[in-house]
Amino acid sequence: MASKSLETLRQVQKQIKDACDLLGLDNNYYEILKQPLRALEVTLPVKMDDGTVRAFSAYRAHHNDVMGPCKGGLRYHPAVDFDEVKTLSMWMTFKCSALGLPYGGAKGGITVNPRELSAGELERLTRAFTRAMSDFIGDDRDIPAGDVGTNAQVMAWIFDEMSKQKGHNTPGVVTGKPVSIGGSLGRTEATGRGVILALREAAKRLGIETKGATVAIQGFGNVGSHAGLCAEELLGCKVVGVQDHTGGVYNENGLDTKALADYVAKHGGVKGFPESTKDLTREELFALDVDFLIPAALENQITEENQHLIKAKILVEAANGPTVAAASKKLWERGVFLVPDILANAGGVTVSYFEWVQNLQNFYWSLEEVNTRLERLMVQAFDAIYEQHKELKIDMRTSAYVMAIRRIAEAMKLRGWA
Numbered sequence: 398m399a400s401k402s403l404e405t406l407r408q409v410q411k412q413i414k415d416a417c418d419l420l421g422l423d424n425n426y427y428e429i430l431k432q433p434l435r436a437l438e439v440t441l442p443v444k445m446d447d448g449t450v451r452a453f454s455a456y457r458a459h460h461n462d463v464m465g466p467c468k469g470g471l472r473y474h475p476a477v478d479f480d481e482v483k484t485l486s487m488w489m490t491f492k493c494s495a496l497g498l499p500y501g502g503a504k505g506g507i508t509v510n511p512r513e514l515s516a517g518e519l520e521r522l523t524r525a526f527t528r529a530m531s532d533f534i535g536d537d538r539d540i541p542a543g544d545v546g547t548n549a550q551v552m553a554w555i556f557d558e559m560s561k562q563k564g565h566n567t568p569g570v571v572t573g574k575p576v577s578i579g580g581s582l583g584r585t586e587a588t589g590r591g592v593i594l595a596l597r598e599a600a601k602r603l604g605i606e607t608k609g610a611t612v613a614i615q616g617f618g619n620v621g622s623h624a625g626l627c628a629e630e631l632l633g634c635k636v637v638g639v640q641d642h643t644g645g646v647y648n649e650n651g652l653d654t655k656a657l658a659d660y661v662a663k664h665g666g667v668k669g670f671p672e673s674t675k676d677l678t679r680e681e682l683f684a685l686d687v688d689f690l691i692p693a694a695l696e697n698q699i700t701e702e703n704q705h706l707i708k709a710k711i712l713v714e715a716a717n718g719p720t721v722a723a724a725s726k727k728l729w730e731r732g733v734f735l736v737p738d739i740l741a742n743a744g745g746v747t748v749s750y751f752e753w754v755q756n757l758q759n760f761y762w763s764l765e766e767v768n769t770r771l772e773r774l775m776v777q778a779f780d781a782i783y784e785q786h787k788e789l790k791i792d793m794r795t796s797a798y799v800m801a802i803r804r805i806a807e808a809m810k811l812r813g814w815a
Contacts, residue, residue, distance in 0.1 A: 402480035405673040405696055406724045409487050414800035417806075426806050430490075433458040433483050437533055441507070441525040455526050457505040457533055457541075460487035463808045466537055468493060468746060469502035470527075470544030471551070477506035481696075488717055489746070492739040494801035496778050498750050503539045505530070511546045523551050527558035527666035532583050535558070536569030536709025536757065538720070541750045543573035545618070545695070549585070553578060569756035572749035581752035583767035584745075589693075591744015591769070592715045593631055595736045596689055598779040599711050600632075603734055606706060608633035611687040613709070615679065615692030616642045617657065617667055620715050620742065624691050625654035638677055638685050639692070644668030645677025647685075683707050692719035692753050699724045715737035729792040739801065740782055747774055 410431045417427045436458040439475050440452050456479050459467045469489040482504045490502030493596060507526060515646045524632045528535075534541060543552055552573045559570045568579035576582060583590075600607050612634045622638070628634040635651035643666025646652060652672055661671050668676075683690065683699070683708040693715035699707070704724035712728065713736045714720060720728070720735065728735055749773055755761050762770075778800075786796035 402478050404486040408475045408479050416802045433460045435459045439529040443522045449500045455507040456482040458483045460486040460490045460502040462501035465499035469503035471505040472544035473507050473511040475510045475544030476791045477508045482506045491801040492743045494804045495739050495797050497741045509543040523554040524558045526554045533563045536565050541571050541764045551574045564707040572752040580766040584748045587717045587748035588745030592624045593627035594775045595741045596662035596713045610634045612636045613687045614640040615640050621693035622658040626800045638682050639667050640677050640682040641667050646670045646675050646752050647677050689717050714739045717741050725750040740797045
């Protein structure tokens, strides 16, 4: 995994360099943006339920804070390493900038399989991480959020532990909290909802009718499941195939995504869902003759070796970095319209921003207000990136990076950084 993470880091650095060159920026900007400004690695000794102590490796990276406090998720996964966290922090910088949010990018992770820990062990691990990072995070410097392997309960523990460390309530230190303790309405479904708003805008540009259109989704956790639900409810699409770490399910007449989400919550994965007419591997899912493909799992899923399987007209990256650079280029050449991750999945950080603002003001919004604001920002960002893509005759990913880096470079110049 370490070598894959390092390769992904190098791919992102190339994307940054290409965007800087397109903008005609001095090399000073690339030198600052090609790596995080600061990063911290710690070891967390945690007492397990059987009385033994295990030591876990944990990381947090701040890529760039020229636009404001750093923002980014915290993932618990056995494959987490330092290079992965650094790369994800870089993506967060450009994601926030692409949406016009006053944030820089951060990311954190612990190398652990959360499914192997009891609730008590998970809480002790989370609190140990929070104590170790208490000088590194805060509502004015770095605001974590949920990610792969973490949830609202984990965010609640971080909020509580930081409040103990500071001696007063600090709800703005973390987003994705339960609504009852300062979380925002609409946050849970925000990333998946944003994915479908981006899909809707792409389909408009390509003249594709969404009602009755077919969708395949890789990954059916929080993001994939809400993307599926929103595809049905907002656009009238039909989700025909879903694949995750347990297996894959298919029904040409459409899967009931609500029933599938309930099944996954109970059984831990999609395998065995009774509505399915056949099983699917990852490659079989990619090869489905569908209108829209939504990879919502992990990085590096669509490669140069399997990209040729994809028949979808539009690919919307709900996950971070699901398509490697060489595959992205070939998809562009084949005419597959790809909505890049730093635009497509920015709904989560956008509503996290809304949550942070509400926490700082101690004034909370209705669900309708949250969704209206989210839609406005997503559509504005899509419009700007799409028009630039047409004007410069570049793919949507490059356009998103150019848009994001232009804003960051202007702030760096004004502040005297480069």
